[in-house]
Amino acid sequence: MSEVSVLKPKILIVGGGAGGLELATRLGNSLGKRQLAEITLIDQYRVHLWKPLLHEVVAGSLDTGMEALSYRAHSADNHYYFRMGSLIGLDKDAKKITLAPLLDHHGKQVLGERQLDYDYLVIAVGARSNDFGIEGVRDHCFTLDNAHEAEDFHLSFLNKFLQFSETGNETDAVHIAIVGAGATGVELSAELYNAVDRLEQFGVKKVHHSSLKVTLIEAAPRILPVLPESLSEKAQQTLTDLGVDIQTQVTVKKVAENQLSMVKNDQASTLNADFLVWAAGVQAPPFLSTLGLPTNRIHQIEITPTLTVKGEDAIFAIGDCAFLLNNPDGTLENPRPVPPTAQAAHQMAEVLAMNLAAKINNQPVTPFVYNDHGSLVSLSRFQTLGSLIDSLFKKNLMVEGKLAHWAYASLYRQHQFTLHGFWKTLGLILANIIEKRLKPRLKLY
Ligand SMILES: Cc1cc2nc3c(=O)[nH]c(=O)nc-3n(C[C@H](O)[C@H](O)[C@H](O)COP(=O)(O)OP(=O)(O)OC[C@H]3O[C@@H](n4cnc5c(N)ncnc54)[C@H](O)[C@@H]3O)c2cc1C
Secondary structure: OOOOOOOOOEEEEEOOOOOHHHHHHHHHHHHHOOOOOEEEEEEOOOEEOOHHHHHHHHHOOOOHHHHOEEHHHHHHHOOOEEEEOOEEEEEOOOOEEEEOOEEOOOOOEEEOOEEEEOOEEEEOOOOEEOOOOOOOHHHHOEOOOOHHHHHHHHHHHHHHHHHHHHHOOOOOOEEEEEEOOOHHHHHHHHHHHHHHHHHHHOOOOOOOHHHEEEEEEOOOOOOOOOOOHHHHHHHHHHHHHHOOEEEOOOEEEEEEOOEEEEEEOOEEEEEEOOEEEEOOOEEOOHHHHHOOOOEOOOOOEEEOOOOEEOOOOOEEEOHHHEEOEEOOOOOOOOOEEOOOOHHHHHHHHHHHHHHHHHHHOOOOOOOOOOOOOEEEEEEOOOEEEEEEEEOOOOEEEEEEHHHHHHHHHHHHHHHHHHHHHHHHHHHHHHHHHHHHHHOOOOOOO
């Protein structure tokens, strides 16, 4: 890109996830390409991996090398700049943000603390698992907050089964306890059984389907508590058939190494497992509550329907880190929070791209209205199910099987389409199909 003029408005987007990366791409290809604004995306990592794929990374069904996108290369093709760094501070009066010193993997400093100025700032730093202050969660549980954590769990999983095949007893099992039976916990449970079936197909000694024992723990009376009951029942049946032990109305009180202390109906108990996974709810990064912006109890930034932060006119927030009460039909009665989903982050990016262009051109902005298209849950190759919302008739349509699988996959394809355009996405789909034929169905490294 050519050297930019100082008069162009500077738009800084912090966080290159489902929302931020889509926004940078849209703005780059509109304002950036026509030299109407200088767009800069900042992320703490060099590559982007779409978060809903993380449970597949854990199980090895997905190769991060194939799906990860390099911010640097993508920015060059899409008329925006990329800076690597981690947001730690904000000076609203001076319109500057502060990035933490950048350290390499040995902890050695690569870059010192930096300050970047902006005319418009977008915060899109996502969310992470919420430990609700429960002792031991951070020290003893795996979480699926980013690709590094998912890869780490994947390697530990492979090593455990290597150990099991060499030294284990055929009648034993590797035990994984997953806390939280929302979409992440449910999808991960099924994906792990898929991985073990593949290990058996590869002839790993002593390993078969029953070599894995997953316990899924949920505080609510049923799994997938925010989805319709009929879906939850079907998912429960599929998981039970796979061998998952589902325990509902159980509250985890404390976590120690390989052990959960739990309470059900006032009865205390403990559960021992080889791996503990925490997938029980999300919170925005706590540092957001130190920036001088209005935040809620889980550190999400409070925004208005124009996606501006309450009380600010040059700072915006989108995606999981933003809190907005909204009604799908645009009415103001009984509004509900926009859910922390890729679907919502994508819709917010779409509207904010239009609004930032409108702001720069002194045009009126459009209020954001969340459009719930439904929810889908993929139980690996065993089942996909969900409910799609027919926006014309305002009806919930229950779907499963091939149609549900297609609808589930289309959410990721839509993300790729926004990032790469039609032809490159088509190329990536074909490359995926070829790769699946040529390579093992499980990543074994
Ligand atoms: C296993 C799993 C399965 C899921 N499945 C689904 C699904 O099926 N459907 C669905 O709609 N949603 C799903 N979700 C939720 C979905 O992934 C999130 O809602 C979505 O990614 C939110 O987008 P975002 O842009 O707000 O944040 P993210 O996609 O999380 O991106 C945040 C970005 O900010 C960067 N960042 C964080 N802190 C800083 C900092 N201080 N400085 C600089 N950069 C920073 C991160 O590196 C990251 O790139 C799933 C989530 C998980 C974990």
